[in-house]
Amino acid sequence: MEEKNFVVGVDVGGQTTKIGVVDTRGEVLTQSVIRTDTYGTDAEAYVSALADAIIKVIDAAGKKDEIRGVGVGAPNGNYYTGTIAFAPNLAWAANGSIEFSKMLSEKLGGIPVSLTNDANAAAVGEMAYGVARGMKNFIMITLGTGVGSGIVINGQVVYGHDGFAGELGHTCVVRNNGRTCGCGKQGCLEAYCSAIGVAKTAHEWLEAGDEPSKLRECDTISSKDVYDAAKEGDALALRVFEYTGTLLGRQFADFVAFSAPEAIVLFGGLARAKEFLYDPIMNAMNENLLPIWKGKVKILFSSLKESDAAILGASALAWEL
C-alpha cells in the first residue's frame, strides 16, 4: 500500500474558496480558487464544483493516490457532524443544514473529509506551522469581518458538547445599551472589535462631535480607512484603535481566567493594525487579570502568510484523519 503523505486544505470564505495540496512540512505544492457565491442556494452544485477543483489541484501536484484526506474550514462548520448549518454568509447553507463532509467525500471517491469552522482551522494551522508551534494551551482570535475564535487546550481544539464551542466573538463586552450584533444579541465583542465594529466606532465618534479628522473625507468609512488615518497620526483614528484594543484586552482577561492559556494569538485583517492594538490590549488585559497571571500571558500576532494561512490551517485538520 502506498503511503499517503499529502493532504488537501480547503478554506471556504463567503466570496471565494481556496484549495491547496500540502505536504508534511506545510509546503503548499499547488493551489487554486473557485467562487463560493455563484451557486445561489444550490449546495449540490457548489460541492460538485469544489470536488472538481480539488481533483484538478491534486492532479496538478501529481499526487493522485497519495492524499490522506481533505481538511475544510468553513463558517459554522461542525467537526462532530460534518455539517454546515445556518451560515448567513453562505447562501447555499444559510437556511438549513448541509451534510457537507459526506457529500464532498462521496464526490471524491471516498477520500475522507474533516470539517471545522474557519477560526478553529486557523488555530490548528497556527499550532502546526505558526507562532503557536509547540504550544498546548492558547486561544486564537480572528479579527476579520467578524470576530472568531479557536481554543486549544492540552493540544486539542475545544469543540464542546455539540461541536460549536469557541464563539468568543459573542461574549458580552458592553452590558448596557450595547450595539446590536449580527447575531441578534447586544454588546457582543464582535459588534465592537471586528473590522465592521472599528468602522462603526469611527463613524459614531465623528457623528458625536466636530473634532477634525481625515476620516471626514471618506464617503463610507472602512476599517482600512481608520488604519490609514491612524498611520498618518489622525488623533480620532488613533483613539478608535485604543478603544478597540482596550475592549479586546478586558475580554481577553476573562478568557485567561477560563483556560489559562500561554498566549492569545491574533489573526485576520484587523490584526495588521498590531502597532495600534498591542499596547492597549496588553494594558487592559493586565489591569483585569488576577495577580497570578499579570505580565505572564503573551499576545502574539500570526506569522503565517495570509494567502497560505487559511489553506494550511484547514489542511492540518486532515492529518488527524
Added chain:
Amino acid sequence: MEEKNFVVGVDVGGQTTKIGVVDTRGEVLTQSVIRTDTYGTDAEAYVSALADAIIKVIDAAGKKDEIRGVGVGAPNGNYYTGTIAFAPNLAWAANGSIEFSKMLSEKLGGIPVSLTNDANAAAVGEMAYGVARGMKNFIMITLGTGVGSGIVINGQVVYGHDGFAGELGHTCVVRNNGRTCGCGKQGCLEAYCSAIGVAKTAHEWLEAGDEPSKLRECDTISSKDVYDAAKEGDALALRVFEYTGTLLGRQFADFVAFSAPEAIVLFGGLARAKEFLYDPIMNAMNENLLPIWKGKVKILFSSLKESDAAILGASALAWEL
C-alpha cells in the same frame, strides 16, 4: 502484589480538613476531621498532623497496604506542581508556596499524592459520582464563601498552561463601578454571587431605601438570613436572589460561548437556594445565548451529600494515580 482498590480523599477547608477512605464505588468507609487553622504559619506541623490522621483513618478501615493514592482538594492547589501557594484562607500557605504533595507523600511513606484546587476536585467528584456522571463537557460552579469553578472538557479537568485555569469567579460581571473583590479587582462575579456577595447586596439595598423587610431585624446579615427571609416571602430578599441569579445567568452565557458544555452544575452552600436561583439563572442565560444554544444548556444542582461530596471529589483524583 496486592491490588490497591482504595483511595483517600482529603478536603482542605479554611477551618477544617476532612479525610475519608473511599472504595471504587464511591462509598466512604471511614472518615475523620482535623482542624486546618490551629497551626499558624507552620506548614510542617499541619502536614504532619494531616499525615497522622490519614494513617489512622486507613488503619480504621483496615486497608493499610491497599491504598492506591491520596487525592487532595485545597484552595489554590496546583495540579501540575503539587504546591499550594498564596492561599489567603490558609495561614500556613498564605505568604508563599508550600510543596504540599511532596511533603505529604514523604510523611506517608511514599503513597502518591495528587493535588488540585477544591472546585476542580468537586468537578471530578460530580463526574465520578454525581449529576455529571457520563458527561464529558460541563462546568462546575461552587457558590460558597467565594465563587469557584472546575471546567471539564472532553472528560478532562482543564488545568491550562500553568495549572491555574478555571477562575470563573474572577471574570467581570459589572464593568463600571463594580464592587471591589477579595482578589483586588473590581466587578468580579465572586463579589456579587458568593454567599458574602448575596449578603452585601441585601445590605446595600436596605441602606438605599426604607422598604420594609424582615432583614432589618438582623444585626449582621448572612446569606442564610437572606435565604430564610426569601422562604418567608420577603420581597427584598426574593429580589436579591433574582438579581444574583440574573448575574450568574448572564455570565454563564459567556461561559457556554467558550466551551459549549452540556450542563452547568451548581454546588456549595448558596446552591441550596435552588428554588430562588433556577428561574432567574435560566432566563438570563437563555436571553444571552446564541440561538444555537438557547434552551439547550442544562442547569443542574449537585446531588452529592454535602458531607461526602468534598471527600469524594478529592478521592476521585487519586484513581488517576
